[in-house]
Amino acid sequence: MEYFLQQLINGLTLGAIYGLIAIGYTMVYGIIGMINFAHGDIYMIGAFMAIIWFLVTGLLGITWVPLAILVMLVLSMIFTATYGWTIERFAYKPLRGSQRLAALISAIGMSIFLENYVQLLQGARVKPLQPMVQGGIAVMERADGFVVNLSYLQIIIMALTLALMLGFSQLISRTELGRRQRACEQDQTMAALLGVDVDRTISITFVIGAALAAVAGVMVTLYYGVIDFYIGFLAGLKAFTAAVLGGIGSITGAMVGGLLIGLIEAYWSAYFSVEYKDVAAFSILVLVLIFRPYGILGKPEIEKV
Amino acid sequence: MLEVEGVHTYYGAIEALKGVDIEVREGEIVTLIGANGAGKSTLLMTICGSPRARRGQIRLRGKDITQAPMHEIVRQGVAQSPEGRRIFPRMTVLENLQMGAMTAHPDNFERNLGRAFELFPRLKERQHQRGGTLSGGEQQMLAIARALMSEPRLLLLDEPSLGLAPMVVKQIFQVIEQINREEKVTVFLVEQNAFHALRLADRGYVMVNGRIAMQGTGRELLADEEVRTAYLEGGH
Numbered sequence: 072m073e074y075f076l077q078q079l080i081n082g083l084t085l086g087a088i089y090g091l092i093a094i095g096y097t098m099v100y101g102i103i104g105m106i107n108f109a110h111g112d113i114y115m116i117g118a119f120m121a122i123i124w125f126l127v128t129g130l131l132g133i134t135w136v137p138l139a140i141l142v143m144l145v146l147s148m149i150f151t152a153t154y155g156w157t158i159e160r161f162a163y164k165p166l167r168g169s170q171r172l173a174a175l176i177s178a179i180g181m182s183i184f185l186e187n188y189v190q191l192l193q194g195a196r197v198k199p200l201q202p203m204v205q206g207g208i209a210v211m212e213r214a215d216g217f218v219v220n221l222s223y224l225q226i227i228i229m230a231l232t233l234a235l236m237l238g239f240s241q242l243i244s245r246t247e248l249g250r251r252q253r254a255c256e257q258d259q260t261m262a263a264l265l266g267v268d269v270d271r272t273i274s275i276t277f278v279i280g281a282a283l284a285a286v287a288g289v290m291v292t293l294y295y296g297v298i299d300f301y302i303g304f305l306a307g308l309k310a311f312t313a314a315v316l317g318g319i320g321s322i323t324g325a326m327v328g329g330l331l332i333g334l335i336e337a338y339w340s341a342y343f344s345v346e347y348k349d350v351a352a353f354s355i356l357v358l359v360l361i362f363r364p365y366g367i368l369g370k371p372e373i374e375k376v
Numbered sequence: 377m378l379e380v381e382g383v384h385t386y387y388g389a390i391e392a393l394k395g396v397d398i399e400v401r402e403g404e405i406v407t408l409i410g411a412n413g414a415g416k417s418t419l420l421m422t423i424c425g426s427p428r429a430r431r432g433q434i435r436l437r438g439k440d441i442t443q444a445p446m447h448e449i450v451r452q453g454v455a456q457s458p459e460g461r462r463i464f465p466r467m468t469v470l471e472n473l474q475m476g477a478m479t480a481h482p483d484n485f486e487r488n489l490g491r492a493f494e495l496f497p498r499l500k501e502r503q504h505q506r507g508g509t510l511s512g513g514e515q516q517m518l519a520i521a522r523a524l525m526s527e528p529r530l531l532l533l534d535e536p537s538l539g540l541a542p543m544v545v546k547q548i549f550q551v552i553e554q555i556n557r558e559e560k561v562t563v564f565l566v567e568q569n570a571f572h573a574l575r576l577a578d579r580g581y582v583m584v585n586g587r588i589a590m591q592g593t594g595r596e597l598l599a600d601e602e603v604r605t606a607y608l609e610g611g612h
Contacts, residue, residue, distance in 0.1 A: 247478070254464055254475050261462040263446040264424055264455075266479035266526065 073213045077220065078337045080210075084225045084294070086333020087232035091287040092310035093317065093325035094239070095280030101256045101320040102276050105171065108178040109158055111307015112185035113281045116154050117288025118298040119189060120147035122198050136203055140227075140293070147289050148282040155281025159274055182303075189300040197299045200292050228290045235286060236326055239279075243322060252276060256320075305349065309336075312356040318369020327367060331355075377402045377530055377562050378423070378454075383432035385415075385422045392418040394586040395432065400530070405556050405563040407573040407594070409607055410583035416566040417459040419583070420532045424449050424456055436530070451479050455528035457519040459535060465508030469499055472507050472518055476525030484527065492521040495551050513544040520548070524555065530562045531555065537569045545569065549576055570607040574598045582607075 092114050099107045124143040133139045162181045166173045207222030243249035254262040255272045263269050291306070292298050313332045317324025332352050339351040359366060378400040385393040392415050400406045410416050422429050425446040434442045436452050444452070455476075464472050473492060477485050493500035496517040502510060510518060516536055523531055533552065537545040549572055555561045567573035574580050574594040582590040582603060590603065597603050 247474075250467070250471055250475060251478070253467060253471075257464045257466055258462055260426055261458065261464070262475070263426065264450060264458065264462075265475050265522070266447045266450040267475075268445075268447045 073211060073217055073219050074341065076210065078341045079334070080219070080221050080225060082334035082337030083330060084228050084333070085336060086313075086330035087229050088287045088291055088294075088329075089306070089310045089313045089332050090326040090329025091232055091235065091283045091290075092306060093313040093329045094322060095284050096311050096314040097317070097319055097322060097325040098252075098276050098280050100314070102252060102273055103163075103167070103174075105163070105174045105178065106311065107163075107277075107280075108175070108307070108311075109162070109181035109185060110280065110284060111303035111305075111310065112182050112189075113151060113155055113158070113303070114284040114288045114291075114306055114310075115189065115298070115300065115303030116185065117147050117151040117281075117285030118292045118302060119193060119198070119288075119300075120150050120285060121289040121292040122200055122298070125200060125203075140203065140289075144286060144289050148285045151285035151288070152278045152282040155277040155284075156274055159277040164270065164273075182307075186300050186303065193300060195300065197297045199297050202296060203293055224294060228294065231286065231290070235283065239283070240322060248275065309349075309352055312352055315356060316359050316366055318366025321366065321368045324366055324368035377404075377437060378564065379433075379435040380419070380423065381433045381435070383419070383422060383429045383434060385418055385427055385429050387418075387427065392427075392586055393422065393429075396583075396586070396588055398581055398588065400562060400564050402562055403556075403560060404578045405552070405565060405576055407565045407567055407577035407580045408583055409567055409570040409573060409580060409597075409603075410589075411606075412568070414583040415586040416583055417534050418586075420456060420458065420534050420564075420566055423532065424454065450526055450528075453527075453529035454532065455523035455526045455530075456532040457516075457523045457534060457536060458532075461515045461519040463507035463510065463515045463518055463522075465506065467507055468504050469507060469510070469518055470503040472522050473499075473503075473525050476522035478526070480525060480527045485525075488525050488527065492524060495524075495554070496521055513540045513548075516540060516544075516548060520551065524561075528561060530564065533563065533565045535566055535568060537567065537572065545572065552576065568607075570603070571598075574603075 092110065095110045095113070096107060099105060121143050124146045128139040128142050133142060158181055162177045163174050166177055204224040204227065207220050210219040210221050212218045243252065251262065251267050251272050254267055255269055259269050309332055310329065313328035314325045316331060317326065317328025332355070335355060336348045336352055340348045380396055380398040383393055383396045384391060396419055408416050408419065421427065423434055425444060429442055433440060436454065441449055441452060464475065473489060477488060480488060498514055499517055499521055502514065507515065507518060520533065520536060536548050540548070552563060552565065553576060556563050565573055565577065574597050577594040580592065580594050580597045581588050582597065590597065
């Protein structure tokens, strides 16, 4: 029971990170019908930003941890979002209106480019980050001394993710910007007829997706303490799986899918084998694609006209 | 208000408009009638910039808008209720109307919304319902109301009567007349329902195969033998 609870905490933490990345996939898919395979690498860029800005906060003499983390987060989001914008501008926008496959191939190319770009600039070795937030709460203790631990960092990750999710869903459902995005998602020509600058709305979507991925990148760097140029590949695939599981195009679905993938991984590692945790996650993708291709919260593409 | 001059539009290699000239003057209701596939909807969409005219010029109050970005054209005071209505199906009626109001001044929103609900009381009852769940007639009302939310000076309507019950058609035509008379909105109306359209319109054009085949006042065209046989026989 205690072990189960510990894995629940670990799984939710991991799932929150997957969920944040998955939103980027699902939003971009919703608006231009393309799987942005470079999105995982955007998250990797976010993780490297975390280390870079961590060093800068050190140089600036910011030692108060909450402030340092806040500075890391905000700057990483801004810079990673710039990457998101640039990639859309140069790798996808020129291909708009051509076949879907063209943009997809461009995305895969962009992914390979980003990995090599970071490898060249930062080196191939793993980058460590010393733990910034230590300690936690002992939730319960078993007779044999096993302690269920909820670390402060896990609390920060879950709370931050929850806050971002709530803020983000309000943005989509209540604001003018959100309406513009949904309009572009449903009918771009009509949106343009009503005065929506479709290109700009698409750019903003990439910027928001990249900023959320940056948060995931910063969190993962703090959580695991090591990163390298290749982390985006697997995390990207997992988050993509999460987006498909939740129902691609659905933002709530991305979050739910992320949490589920996190939990599946945590429990599989705990009760079966750590080595095969990725197999478990991707088997889910296969099963979903076979039995419920529109995902848990997605809708089959039927509209009354 | 609107001048279309020698406009050619293509879909790939197919020439859909083969040199169209049309003029709509301030305050008028002008109708364009013609058979299915004549190019009527293409003309309305070309005015709004999608697809683009490959040759010719489109001027709005003297200003060339042939190559203006689509989202800028609506800011010049042109709104369209397009073919197939194109309601956002997963947005509520109210959100659809908010989308229509994007280019209008936010201070006028409440007033314009009140006006839209006054013209189409059904929309008020259904304001929190999703666009995709409305009936065809209600969707048409919403499409027109949404176009009006931008406070247009020129309203482009594409077959507002298509597929609607005669009662609803009558109501929609009444509203078009009302908008034109009371709000001084110039109307360019594309219709297959030639009888209603020509009775309402100051002037009309007949389009055949991507070209303007005939023009005249509504009354003249209604009386014309050719128009009668081609577009009015059997109807009403």
